[in-house]
Amino acid sequence: STYLVVICALNMFSVAFVNLLRPVESLSFHHVEGRWALISVSAAVPKYLEKMKLADSGSGVFANYTDSTKISFTRISSVSDSCQYMQTNVTLDGSGFSDPHLNISMTLIQSSCQDCIVVRLDKSPDQPLRLYLFSRRREVEANEMEEFKAQAECLSMSEHHVMDPTKELCPEQISRNPAASTEGQTA
Numbered sequence: 123s124t125y126l127v128v129i130c131a132l133n134m135f136s137v138a139f140v141n142l143l144r145p146v147e148s149l150s151f152h153h154v155e156g157r158w159a160l161i162s163v164s165a166a167v168p169k170y171l172e173k174m175k176l177a178d179s180g181s182g183v184f185a186n187y188t189d190s191t192k193i194s195f196t197r198i199s200s201v202s203d204s205c206q207y208m209q210t211n212v213t214l215d216g217s218g219f220s221d222p223h224l225n226i227s228m229t230l231i232q233s234s235c236q237d238c239i240v241v242r243l244d245k246s247p248d249q250p251l252r253l254y255l256f257s258r259r260r261e262v263e264a265n266e267m268e269e270f271k272a273q274a275e276c277l278s279m280s281e282h283h284v285m286d287p288t289k290e291l292c293p294e295q296i297s298r299n300p301a302a303s304t305e306g307q308t309a
């Protein structure tokens with residue numbers, strides 16, 4: 123909407139205005155540690171959202187290695203009753219993460235939602251690709267969703283997809299114990 127465009131634009135000139143795209147500061151591993159359920163996603167290219175609509179659920183897990191400063195980030199999605207895992211190593215850089223193998227920067231954007239993280243993916247500086255809303259909960263309040271939608275609009279992303287909160291999340295890790303893995307996948 124016009125109103126939002128004005129707010130986004132004003133921020134470039136005055137920090138006194140509420141900035142919907144303010145990155146978090148002094149990000150620490152403890153801020154993100156553990157599992158997050160994917161609530162909603164917006165994309166610069168709407169075609170990407172079609173892919174997301176095929177997934178029943180999505181989550182992300184941040185974990186630390188005991189012997190290094192690397193952080194493990196695993197994206198987990200449930201597609202037609204199977205669980206897919208994609209693990210990458212990322213480096214913490216103040217407001218977000220970077221993956222040295224991909225030219226994609228991940229920045230955490232401030233949110234009024236206390237148990238959420240909003241992750242902005244950029245292909246190169248100021249080339250936003252996607253915006254993700256994760257929470258420790260499976261569903262957020264209407265006002266929290268509105269804030270996320272406004273943040274996406276500030277990045278010129280007009281469409282978004284909301285995950286079905288009733289669909290079960292995949293277990294955090296591929297378990298080598300068949301009993302544990304069955305337990306994790308009980309529908």
Ligand SMILES: *[C@@H]1O[C@H](CO)[C@@H](O)[C@H](O)[C@H]1NC(C)=O
Pocket residue numbers: 151186187188189190191192193214
């Ligand atoms: C990960 O854990 C190791 C060992 O406890 C620690 O030295 C390192 O600083 C941690 N990394 C982060 C990003 O917290």
Ligand SMILES: *[C@@H]1O[C@H](CO)[C@@H](O)[C@H](O)[C@H]1NC(C)=O
Pocket residue numbers: 187190192209210211
């Ligand atoms: C990430 O780093 C850990 C610890 O150095 C390593 O064991 C693991 O294989 C790495 N994973 C990837 C996908 O590079």
Ligand SMILES: *[C@@H]1O[C@H](CO)[C@@H](O)[C@H](O)[C@H]1NC(C)=O
Pocket residue numbers: 223224225
């Ligand atoms: C990442 O960007 C740098 C500088 O723009 C470029 O030199 C490099 O080839 C890119 N790497 C990948 C994997 O695209």
